[in-house]
Amino acid sequence: MSLDKDQVRHIAMLARLKLTDEEYAISVQKLSKIVDFVDQLSAADTTGVVPMAHPLDAAQRLRPDVVTESNERDRYQENAASVSAGLYLVPKVLE
Numbered sequence: 001m002s003l004d005k006d007q008v009r010h011i012a013m014l015a016r017l018k019l020t021d022e023e024y025a026i027s028v029q030k031l032s033k034i035v036d037f038v039d040q041l042s043a044a045d046t047t048g049v050v051p052m053a054h055p056l057d058a059a060q061r062l063r064p065d066v067v068t069e070s071n072e073r074d075r076y077q078e079n080a081a082s083v084s085a086g087l088y089l090v091p092k093v094l095e
Contacts, residue, residue: 002032 008028012019019027073086082089 003028003035 077083080088
């Protein structure tokens, strides 16, 4: 299945691309090759093939969920202009 210039023009409009006539000609060729390749892939016999989310049967190694750093919020907030109840106070910007 090849794409024509009108289809590429529509795709470019949806993607908010501004293309020249020369770029349209190049895009028609390149996108047609991509669509033809996808057509080839869809023609492959996949009966009996189980769908998978990942090609490798591996589990993610997780680190132990333990606290490794101390809470130093008070030390960090010593230089703040205004703090209340552990929160940074900033000027109101919306009325």
